[in-house]
Amino acid sequence: MRIHKEGFQIIFFTLLGLLVVNIPLQYFFETAWYTQAVFVISLLLFITVVQFFRHPSRNTPIQEEYVIAPADGKVVVIEDVEETEFIKGKCRQISIFMSPVNVHVNRYPVTGKVVYQKYHPGKYLVAWHPKSSTENERTTVAVATQFGTVLFRQIAGALAKRIVCYAKVGDHAVNGKEFGFIKFGSRVDIYLPLESKVNVTLNQKTVGGETIIAYLN
Secondary structure: OOEOHHHHHHHHHHHHHHHHHHHHHHHHOOOOHHHHHHHHHHHHHHHHHHHHOEOOOOOOOOOOOEEEOOOOEEEEEEEEEEEOOOOOEEEEEEEEEEOOOOOOEEEOOOOEEEEEEEEEOOEOOOOOOOOHHHHEOEEEEEEEEOOEEEEEEEEEOOOOOOEEEOOOOOOEEOOOOEEEEEOOOEEEEEEEOOOOEEOOOOOOEEOOOOOEEEEOO
């Protein structure tokens, strides 16, 4: 199992902290029941942190009209909305919620040229809150494709307080390739041209980099 580079520092300091707690307990109170309990809890905590930063390989179906799931998770929104930040018009929105147990690598949903990228500081409402798209900490990226502009937004949740986005204006985006990471539970919104054909349903599970969530027309 590969570990994402964003997790190296957190995993190191988590391990260091757990060792600081456990080594003295094992040395002075080796036979005490609570020493063993602390060790088991520490081990479970460390495994949980490590699994959060796992970075599995994915086999992306490459076609320029495919819109690929940018994240593992569950589809929580499919609706037509007004996008006011960059596209400034009606779009078809698909939102994917990532729980703390999902892989949190974010991948480009489409192929094209990055024409917009902006980070917004904000609140930390739960990621499924309707206002999280516009009020939470978030990063917006727009990619110009031959079928129109596709915008997607990394949104922090109640636990996620650090969004990492590698996309820069002028970059060549390829669907399925990594563009960012969100630490702990969060959400990704995708805004598509109205002519796009949605290929998922509400509450459907998605696999980032593999599930085709829509087709561009």
